[in-house]
Amino acid sequence: MKKANLYFVYLMCLLFVGALLAASPANTGYQVGDTARDFKLKNVDGKMVSMADHKDAKGFIVTFTCNTCPYSVAYEDRIIALHNKYAPKGYPVIAINPNDATASPKDSYADMQQRAREKNFPFPYLHDETQEITRTYGATRTPHLYIVQKQPDGKYKVAYIGTIDDNSRDASKVEKKYAEAALNELVAGKPISQPNTKAIGCTIKWKEA
Amino acid sequence: MMKIKLNFLLATLAFILAASPAFAQEVKVIKYKELEQIRNAPHDTLYVVNFWATWCRPCIKEMPYFEALTEQYKDQPVRVMLVSMDAAEDLESRVKPFVQKRNLKSDVLLLDEVDANSWIDKLEPKWSGAIPATMVFNNKKKQYEFVEGELSQEALQRIISKYKP
Numbered sequence: 001m002k003k004a005n006l007y008f009v010y011l012m013c014l015l016f017v018g019a020l021l022a023a024s025p026a027n028t029g030y031q032v033g034d035t036a037r038d039f040k041l042k043n044v045d046g047k048m049v050s051m052a053d054h055k056d057a058k059g060f061i062v063t064f065t066c067n068t069c070p071y072s073v074a075y076e077d078r079i080i081a082l083h084n085k086y087a088p089k090g091y092p093v094i095a096i097n098p099n100d101a102t103a104s105p106k107d108s109y110a111d112m113q114q115r116a117r118e119k120n121f122p123f124p125y126l127h128d129e130t131q132e133i134t135r136t137y138g139a140t141r142t143p144h145l146y147i148v149q150k151q152p153d154g155k156y157k158v159a160y161i162g163t164i165d166d167n168s169r170d171a172s173k174v175e176k177k178y179a180e181a182a183l184n185e186l187v188a189g190k191p192i193s194q195p196n197t198k199a200i201g202c203t204i205k206w207k208e209a
Numbered sequence: 210m211m212k213i214k215l216n217f218l219l220a221t222l223a224f225i226l227a228a229s230p231a232f233a234q235e236v237k238v239i240k241y242k243e244l245e246q247i248r249n250a251p252h253d254t255l256y257v258v259n260f261w262a263t264w265c266r267p268c269i270k271e272m273p274y275f276e277a278l279t280e281q282y283k284d285q286p287v288r289v290m291l292v293s294m295d296a297a298e299d300l301e302s303r304v305k306p307f308v309q310k311r312n313l314k315s316d317v318l319l320l321d322e323v324d325a326n327s328w329i330d331k332l333e334p335k336w337s338g339a340i341p342a343t344m345v346f347n348n349k350k351k352q353y354e355f356v357e358g359e360l361s362q363e364a365l366q367r368i369i370s371k372y373k374p
Contacts, residue, residue: 070264140337140338140357141337141338141339163325167323169296169298169323173323175324176324176326178326197326198325198329198330198336198337199326199329199338200260200294200325200329200338200339200340201340202339203358
């Protein structure tokens with residue numbers, strides 16, 4: 001009888017821990033210092049893109065962004081500027097649209113192609129159709145940046161997770177350029193003084209379970 | 210000493226103003242300090258603070274569930290606060306018309322802070338910054354729950370029934 005009781009308590013504990021784990025999906029992605037996996041996702045030009053394709057890059061500014069979030073739209077020009085400034089230093093942008101096109105129709109592949117044309121994106125704009133990469137990285141909002149640095153062994157180490165700067169509304173009033181500060185330190189071979197930053201953003205539109 | 214007292218008085222006043230139901234239908238613009246005062250309110254009241262924006266589709270979808278709480282618990286110490294993340298510049302052109310059109314009964318506030326990185330972690334380190342997000346608390350009873358993401362009406366009701374007075 002006692003044994004059965006103990007077993008019951010044990011089971012309840014397991015259930016409780018399981019429920020806790022299930023209730024906290026926000027913390028399951030990469031942390032700074034983790035190794036990021038490569039991906040193979042379809043670009044707006046129809047070709048598949050991986051980080052491994054860019055042999056000369058020292059790292060990447062992996063940017064989860066989309067067509068529909070006003071914050072993403074507000075940051076489009078600044079993402080282009082980031083790419084134009086840091087691609088020559090070895091850190092190009094790879095943009096990934098994480099939204100499910102059924103949940104967010106204006107994020108369909110065709111709409112992505114159109115937006116990329118309109119804005120003349122100088123970087124790949126990839127469609128994470130299965131949302132597997134988004135989940136693995138742990139992106140929760142758009143825009144959400146993961147700056148990764150290529151290691152001597154070819155792995156990609158997460159160096160920075162966060163936002164672009166301190167003013168999504170008005171680029172002219174930006175005081176702190178968080179991503180640029182991190183990139184400058186990375187390029188200079190210095191430790192990143194602020195490797196995690198946050199911003200308000202749109203939730204990622206997940207596929208209906 | 211005098212200054213501290215005055216500050217305290219002002220803070221209390223600001224809090225009462227922010228929390229007063231007489232101000233429903235108005236949109237009060239607040240700074241992070243005032244949000245922090247709400248978060249730390251010592252009363253035996255269940256606060257349901259929802260972060261939203263006029264441009265956030267899932268926020269608008271779940272908003273009726275919060276409005277329903279305001280109605281359901283209007284005679285009880287439950288206070289629903291809808292804290293808009295819209296830009297302060299959009300107060301007149303977007304937020305107020307939205308509140309009018311939907312005839313919102315809950316308290317509506319607008320958090321006028323630009324650099325979210327400066328306050329999100331102070332408020333809730335688990336929050337990534339994605340909206341909608343909701344915090345439910347009764348500080349007197351030491352109850353607290355935070356949810357990032359859209360809530361169904363059932364999920365919201367389930368949280369509230371755990372803590373309701």
